[in-house]
Amino acid sequence: MKVFTTGQVAKICKVAPRTVSKWFDSGRLKGYRIPGSQDRRIPRDCLIKFLKEHGMPLGDLEDETLAKVLIVAQDQVLIENVKRELPVERQFKVAVASSGFDAGIQAESFHPDCIIVDFSIGRAEALQICQNLRRNQEFGEIILIALLPDDGSSTSFDRSSINETFRKPFDSALLAERLRSLVGSKKELGLV
Numbered sequence: 001m002k003v004f005t006t007g008q009v010a011k012i013c014k015v016a017p018r019t020v021s022k023w024f025d026s027g028r029l030k031g032y033r034i035p036g037s038q039d040r041r042i043p044r045d046c047l048i049k050f051l052k053e054h055g056m057p058l059g060d061l062e063d064e065t066l067a068k069v070l071i072v073a074q075d076q077v078l079i080e081n082v083k084r085e086l087p088v089e090r091q092f093k094v095a096v097a098s099s100g101f102d103a104g105i106q107a108e109s110f111h112p113d114c115i116i117v118d119f120s121i122g123r124a125e126a127l128q129i130c131q132n133l134r135r136n137q138e139f140g141e142i143i144l145i146a147l148l149p150d151d152g153s154s155t156s157f158d159r160s161s162i163n164e165t166f167r168k169p170f171d172s173a174l175l176a177e178r179l180r181s182l183v184g185s186k187k188e189l190g191l192v
Helices: 006-013 017-025 044-053 059-065 076-085 100-110 123-135 172-187
Strands: 003-005 040-043 067-072 092-097 114-118 143-148 164-167
Touching (some): 006 017, 006 044, 040 044, 067 076, 067 100, 067 172, 076 092, 076 172, 092 100, 123 143, 164 172
Parallel strands (some): 067 092, 067 114, 114 143, 143 164
8 A cells, every 4th residue: 555745745736745734634634643753644545535525636646546448449339339438537548559569559658457459450460469468577467358259250269368358249338347347456446
């Protein structure tokens, strides 16, 4: 659990440290005192809750509060359906890539928590994306979800690099709920 000092909270909120101390002492900002000293500590989740309750910008904490999802697909209808189920106001930030090359660039710059790969872009390319991500230690913790086409063909392949699979057509709301569960437990965002 990440905790902040009053000085760190003051920088995040762009106020004087004394203001943060007043918020703490009045009980508006929850936290604790270090035993044997007067130093205050504010847990990350308490700070985020305080900022949201008071309509204050999250600043550098915003990335920590949003679950970032990268969709690798070319099907615009699919992309729009998934985006509609993962709105920012429900703590999701969505990016889209249309190829393996784009996916690599987006993964490096966007740092997603989850990547949804639509196998309709091509089975070989989709598998290559999943395998490349798993080989890179930086992306070892990313949740990978495969969207498999329902074209009657057998889709046998090594699924060890993939966390979840959905066969098309699927319910976007069900996918979003599963994402909330997987990413929410990983990031402790309270998405569930």
